Amino acid sequence: MKPVRVRFAPSPTGALHIGGVRTALYNYLLARKHGGTMILRIEDTDQTRYVPGAEEYILDSLKWAGIAIDEGVGAGGPHAPYRQSERKEIYKKYALQLVDEGKAYYAFDTEEELEAMRTRLKNEASSTQQYGVATRMGMRNSLTLSANEVADKLSQGVPYVIRLRVPADQTIELNDLIRGNVSVHSSQIDDKVLMKSDGMPTYHLANVVDDYLMQISHVIRGEEWLPSAPLHVLLYQSFGWQESMPEFAHLPLLLKPDGNGKLSKRDADQMGFPIFPLNWKDPNTQELAKGFRESGYLPEALLNFLAFLGWNPGTEQELFNVAQLIEAFTIERIGKAGAKFDIHKAQWFNQQYLRAKSNKELSKYLLTSLGELGIDCEVDKAEKICQAMRDRITFPNDIFAQGKFFFYSPSVFDEQVVQKKWNAESITVLSAYRDELKKLETITAENAKITLDAVCAKLNIGVGKILPALRLAITGQGSGPDLMQTIEIIEPKEAAARLDFAIQNIAIKK
């Protein structure tokens, strides 16, 4: 078997889509599994769509995700350059070779002429409007023009493109690793432009030439490329490279959560979840799009989630770290159908990975949040807070966001709880409890409980009955982590002060 060499080949036209991250991941997993090489190639042959910062964004995203590049842009390698715009001359040479061999030709048609051809065919109710076998002899190209005319135009600098001369009657077969045999008749393929009038190659030419020169073993890419895959096969045949043609694997698409169509940025905006790995500020509109990183997703969790969108190991295990993914991954187990993007599942994965962390690791997140706000906190206390919060969080930021009361005494109180649980009885008990707490400098959760039990027993009231009111007074909320632990963390004096404040300020509703 030839060495596994795979490439991720995005074009720098904006932020990297999450589907692109999955494609990169699958390439990466295959490379790692077989001790192969992961290549990053930047496909920037469309100069009109170039977006500043996009390439750097792609690099940063992959780095954050932990998808390491062995060769290519940012890493170098024996086939440099890896940016297609810098390989212009290479493609030209190959395009010309095809022209020389009669497998491609020059075309001088203007945009208007092409448009006229298409509308004419449309009016004739022709099933296709392509530039191909049926139409090319009616156009202005080196097949219809004399050699002299062509030479004249070329020397005069008349704009031209180079088109592939697709054979008339041939069935092109392609064995896709995911979809099996796909065959297309050559009459369905038009004489695709190989080289544009600005001298740049189109995707089709550049991709085939580069994959050949870079000795790519597997082309793993999105399903949107499936229709043009037969054209690529034709190109390999035209060059006489069929022996070293890579294997193809066309990945199912990532779909909108609510059903119809490819997942897009719009969906993400509407439903409030990210679609890009990192924050992205559009350099033209200045619009900021949220990233998974900034939204609190851990890279390992995202990768695990993404890996399972379209692939599964065939076992019932779902939590896989990257090493395990590499071990378990096979192209054969990639599914065929598109997968709807369900952010709930992503959140669940995030929760799982977050919970697997130690309190010490979690406390770093908390300390960071606090540091940004200029709040001081002992490491010990931070770890205790994390212990209290760890089972209720989905994102690192939740520790602080849902545990603000560890640092601020509440000034507003949950109305519903006030309504239902705040009454004369609770004030009596809470006052007594406050008096006990006031006597102490520190208290353990255990003793806080014992003390509360004693107070309740003395007043002859069930603990469960006043717990909600106590929580309300301490945190302002109706729910939260273990209350006794909370009192231990904020310390009895502070707890007593909060009880004081609550007793004086919360009005009894009924």
Place this chain on the structure above:
RNA sequence: GGCCCGUUCGUCUAGGGGUUAGGACAUCAGAUUUUCAUUCUGGUAACAGGGGUUCGAUUCCCCUACGGGCUACCA
């Protein structure tokens, strides 16, 4: 319109000629937690439809429907 690809619980999916069609997320209920969450247990819930082939089809074949992709001098 043409071409290509697809279709198992709401979602991600396992399975595959004879299964009580399995798991996970979500959801619901119960238990525990004298609060909330966690945790545990249980429940609801799927083979798009029609024809074949077959003793038997969710599984294989065909058609239809539906969904998606492509149809540029974009990738």
